[in-house]
Amino acid sequence: MFSKILIAIDGSENSKRAAEKAASLAKLSGAEVTLLSVGYIPPMYKSDLGPELIDLLIEDAEKALNSVKSLFEKYEAKILRDIRPSEAICQEAEKGYDLIVMGSRGLGKPQAHTLGSVSEEVLHNAPCSVLIVK
Numbered sequence: 188m189f190s191k192i193l194i195a196i197d198g199s200e201n202s203k204r205a206a207e208k209a210a211s212l213a214k215l216s217g218a219e220v221t222l223l224s225v226g227y228i229p230p231m232y233k234s235d236l237g238p239e240l241i242d243l244l245i246e247d248a249e250k251a252l253n254s255v256k257s258l259f260e261k262y263e264a265k266i267l268r269d270i271r272p273s274e275a276i277c278q279e280a281e282k283g284y285d286l287i288v289m290g291s292r293g294l295g296k297p298q299a300h301t302l303g304s305v306s307e308e309v310l311h312n313a314p315c316s317v318l319i320v321k
Contacts, residue, residue, distance in 0.1 A: 193286070221284070227271060287309060
């Protein structure tokens with residue numbers, strides 16, 4: 188089945204549901220699990236407040252990870268910064284993961300019946316299978 192699962196977490200309800208599905212898959216297959224969250228500010232929004240904003244984003248990433256850790260008996264948790272979330276997820280997946288699990292939409296603008304931009308980019312660029320959870 189799966190031996191190494193990467194779970195993208197951003198604190199959204201969809202990412203929490205994705206973590207729940209991934210926990211079930213990991214238990215069934217005995218897979219190793221990595222929880223990944225990303226703190227990123229697009230260059231156009233960087234300012235003199237950049238370091239403080241990144242610190243806040245990292246705090247949010249830690250909270251997001253903490254909100255799902257109890258679903259897993261054993262896991263590795265990672266927070267990446269200064270890289271676009273879709274790139275971070277795909278680059279991490281290149282380290283031998285055979286499945287990425289993530290929510291269909293994250294914390295961006297909600298729109299009915301569409302994938303979020305990060306989900307869509309990961310779906311098209313990932314080096315492995317992707318499970319997108321609504």
